[in-house]
Amino acid sequence: MKTDISNYDAALERACATIAEQATPVDRDGAFPTASINALKAAGLLGAVSAKEVGGLGLGLAGAGRIVRRVGEECGSTAMVLTMHYCGAAVLEAYAPADVRRAAATGDHFSTLAFSESGSRSHFWSPVSTAVRDNGHIVLNAAKSWVTSASHSSAYVWSSRPVAAQGLSTIWLVPAGAAGLEVKGPFEGLGLRGNDSSPVVANNVHLPPSAMLGEDGKGFDIMMGVVLPMFAVLNAACSIGLMAAAVRRTVDHTSSTSHGDSASTLRDLPTIRNYIARMRMKTDMAEALLNDTVSALAAARPDATLRVLECKAAAGETANEVLDLAMRVCGGAAFRKDVAVERLFRDGRAAGVMAPTTDVLYEFIGKAVCGLPLF
Numbered sequence: 537m538k539t540d541i542s543n544y545d546a547a548l549e550r551a552c553a554t555i556a557e558q559a560t561p562v563d564r565d566g567a568f569p570t571a572s573i574n575a576l577k578a579a580g581l582l583g584a585v586s587a588k589e590v591g592g593l594g595l596g597l598a599g600a601g602r603i604v605r606r607v608g609e610e611c612g613s614t615a616m617v618l619t620m621h622y623c624g625a626a627v628l629e630a631y632a633p634a635d636v637r638r639a640a641a642t643g644d645h646f647s648t649l650a651f652s653e654s655g656s657r658s659h660f661w662s663p664v665s666t667a668v669r670d671n672g673h674i675v676l677n678a679a680k681s682w683v684t685s686a687s688h689s690s691a692y693v694w695s696s697r698p699v700a701a702q703g704l705s706t707i708w709l710v711p712a713g714a715a716g717l718e719v720k721g722p723f724e725g726l727g728l729r730g731n732d733s734s735p736v737v738a739n740n741v742h743l744p745p746s747a748m749l750g751e752d753g754k755g756f757d758i759m760m761g762v763v764l765p766m767f768a769v770l771n772a773a774c775s776i777g778l779m780a781a782a783v784r785r786t787v788d789h790t791s792s793t794s795h796g797d798s799a800s801t802l803r804d805l806p807t808i809r810n811y812i813a814r815m816r817m818k819t820d821m822a823e824a825l826l827n828d829t830v831s832a833l834a835a836a837r838p839d840a841t842l843r844v845l846e847c848k849a850a851a852g853e854t855a856n857e858v859l860d861l862a863m864r865v866c867g868g869a870a871f872r873k874d875v876a877v878e879r880l881f882r883d884g885r886a887a888g889v890m891a892p893t894t895d896v897l898y899e900f901i902g903k904a905v906c907g908l909p910l911f
């Protein structure tokens with residue numbers, strides 16, 4: 537059955553059965569979630585942000601957010617890999633030729649962002665890597681510090697300094713197999729262990745000038761106009777999925793575990809219920825802010841940019857609190873894999889250090905509230 541906007545929920549649930557099954561081995565082995573991504577591809581969901589005219593679902597931010605949230609409930613690694621594909625696909629939608637957009641809509645072209653660098657670190661808006669014109673070619677040199685799906689992407693949406701124009705950056709489409717590229721994997725992380733988030737080095741990578749996405753020197757506008765809203769919303773959705781899963785698993789564990797001396801379950805203790813209430817409230821608060829962010833963007837409200845910054849910071853911070861509570865409430869059992877809150881706890885830590893990091897977002901939000909320029 538072809539997935540369209542009317543039946544994508546059912547398709548998502550089918551894919552989530554595979555994603556749930558794969559989550560433990562993906563985390564245990566630090567393995568890329570190939571079967572999970574294939575299930576999303578088979579369900580047509582890799583085209584969520586791609587336009588219908590190129591075979592996508594045209595669901596926009598709201599639909600992509602719902603998908604990432606649901607996937608995040610089952611597997612944080614898969615949700616973040618999917619987030620990076622959607623972010624890359626959004627840039628391709630705006631700037632790539634139709635054949636690339638069509639391939640991104642089916643998932644035959646699997647995308648990601650290669651923005652962070654060992655030189656500029658989390659200040660992705662100001663890359664230090666270079667793109668130089670040489671004999672009709674563009675030559676890239678870079679030390680990218682983190683690229684999700686580094687060994688599994690078709691091409692990278694890549695940032696560099698401009699070739700000749702003024703501005704902070706230029707964006708490129710760099711084929712993953714280009715000569716001179718080296719992935720420095722495997723990724724051995726604390727959380728999101730299936731993400732294949734490895735460094736990628738470019739050593740005199742030659743590209744045709746047509747690989748430029750948008751105009752020379754206009755990378756900052758693409759990062760802020762296309763990528764930031766998509767990434768902030770989807771990163772927040774991923775955090776909320778992890779929190780929602782933690783609430784569910786905590787309720788399950790505390791409902792099915794009892795103390796022999798009193799014959800009461802953990803859930804019968806008011807202290808435990810109090811913590812569960814806090815977990816649920818914090819999750820709902822982060823989700824309400826995320827939903828308002830999506831509404832603000834859809835209506836082009838004046839506070840839309842502020843909301844974009846807030847939703848990622850709030851969800852990332854709240855995830856740390858909620859997942860910490862899950863560990864506390866589930867007690868010693870939480871240290872074991874079978875209760876499965878410790879994986880959520882580890883996965884949830886990544887959102888806050890993914891750029892713009894939570895501390896950078898506080899800095900931006902503070903500036904915005906004080907009426908100061910962000911940059």
Ligand SMILES: Cc1cc2nc3c(=O)[nH]c(=O)nc-3n(C[C@H](O)[C@H](O)[C@H](O)COP(=O)(O)OP(=O)(O)OC[C@H]3O[C@@H](n4cnc5c(N)ncnc54)[C@H](O)[C@@H]3O)c2cc1C
Nearest residue numbers: 649650651652657658682683684733889890891893895896
């Ligand atoms: C699992 C994972 C997947 C990732 N995937 C990708 C990807 O696909 N593509 C990509 O481009 N990048 C990716 N990243 C990189 C990510 O976006 C950040 O760039 C990276 O995590 C920053 O780490 P760092 O050590 O370089 O941070 P640093 O920049 O060294 O920051 C260290 C600390 O200083 C704080 N800090 C830095 N600058 C400021 C400031 N101006 N004000 C206040 N505090 C500040 C930070 O908040 C942080 O707490 C990924 C990261 C992770 C963990």
